[in-house]
Amino acid sequence: MEQDWPMLTEKLPFWLEESRKIASAGKVASYIPELARAPQDALGICIAGRDGRQLTAGDDTLSFTLQSISKVFTLLLALMDRGESAVFSKVGMEPTGDNFNSMLKLELVEPGIPFNPLINAGAIVVSSLIRGATPAEKTDRILAFFRELAGDDTLAVNEAVFRSETATAHRNRSLAYFLKDNKVLEENDDVEKVLEVYFRHCAVEVNCRSLARMALVLSLGGKDPETGRELIPRRYVQIAKTFMVTCGMYNESGEFAIRVGVPAKSGVSGGILALVPGRCGVGIVGPALNRKGNSVAGMKLLETLSAAFDWSQF
Template sequence: MVQGAVNWNTGMTQKWLQEYVDDWVSFYRKHTAEGEVASYIPALKEANQDHLGISIIGMHGMKIRSGDVDVRFTIQSISKVLSFIVACMQRGVSYMLDKVDVEPTGEAFNSIMHLEMKPLKKPFNPLVNAGAITVSSMLDGETSKDKLDPLLSLLEEIIGHRPPINLEVYESERESSMRNRAIGYYLLETGFLDSDIEVTLDTYFKQCSIEVTIDDLARIGLILANDGKDPDSDQEIIPRQVARLAKALMLTCGMYDASGKFAAYVGIPAKSGVSGGIIAVSPPRVRNEPLPFMDGCGMAVYGPALDSKGNSTAGIRLLRHIATQWDLSIF
């Protein structure tokens, strides 16, 4: 497909890439019919099953957007990456890793069973509900508002505005939260909560209800691809060590019990959410031929129809196709 020394990182090829991505979005949209919109949080049922959109932001301002790009949706589990980053920035990495492990579970995101499987009973990783609830309890502050303030400020620094919390989704999640409450009480018993359980759960429900677009998520992905620095200003927004740890966790645990397959077939760090978003990070890569976004990029898809693991059916296929076409795998 690529002839000669095309510089894929300049605007020269933007039109060309845009046409390809438009075609791929049209092609993969049919896979939305294979999934189902999440219903265990009642407010999420209102999503349009047919939606599919992608945003890709590169290091030099190159941006490709296609499909349903303007839909606002709640960030859900993708917030777990951000709360872990903020907690590491506040408490330090070694403190956090004493409280939550970095091992994939191979179980569903809301599994309780795995909490009992290790002698220490420490949550397996910060990207499953159990680990994320522990992390929310470790954010600085006495109230959920205080705890979320630094997370919202970090988001503001990255995306340029303070994102709202969707109150309808927050209330719906709070009212249907039996399993997360069970996980919370289990963590309380085993000593893995640093704050009051109600404050912790409220923080967790609110962080999951932050409203974003795929452009916002792609921009967060870009910062992670650049090891925590904003490529435009060269300012460090996330410490390099924390950004790298977050990416390692995304690669090994970000797609839950489909993380192995995602690493094998797509090969880049990613994190999904039950509202249908996936954030993916393509770090800079070295190849013998010029390829799109070689300096790295942030990517995000939205497709609320989910597979049985809670990941966007069409979104995963679209990312897999792009990763194959553009040779994105880090391996």
């Protein structure tokens, strides 16, 4: 990565502005009304190197909520809390090919558990597995974990987005009650309390810098980039990275693997977390989305970077 830094420094602002031009081809998410406030043509990036350097361009200070990106980290926390056997008795390990909020295969495919932890149904189940006696206690633990990975003690839930998501989450509520009826959620799991945890971790607010730092920890196999201390067991990072490759970009993950070829996770706020194992972490925001729910300009920028620096893992 060190040898790439001079070219990155020179070219990144130009590549970003070239990618920004296609933002007009996408649309800002509006099914969560609060997200519709995001600027259509915004695009920002931070690249965090393993040596502590950060390179930024564009709207890198723009705040946005994690949305589905948070699912990677709640999966990691649930694995640390419960272990693989407990988690994967409740969620599967396969991509679906369906929309992220689909319930189709829950009913059609035995044993009726979500196909993977990065679709909404899977992430709702994972939220139920986080240790804590109350939604507030679970959320506090999630926030503490996110803050440690981001190196930012100010990360917090955007309450306006949380309220907006709670008020409009009819499909997610349906998914959760179906999971309860299917006994994937336990008898003592209160559906509304599980959903509160889920909506809150989706509404944690970040910027490109904090997101890149979270990605860098995964790039380094779960180790703190400053101290070298293990924050996440390496085995669980391997699991998370595999899910990111196979399921991280919704049902555009296969095309993304071919065009970019790095573990990544997107969110409908326009965020993308990506990492080049052992080299760097990347945080991007570009609120204009394509029909699959991924940032149009952010995807283009990542494709450009991957081609220029041979980032593809394949």
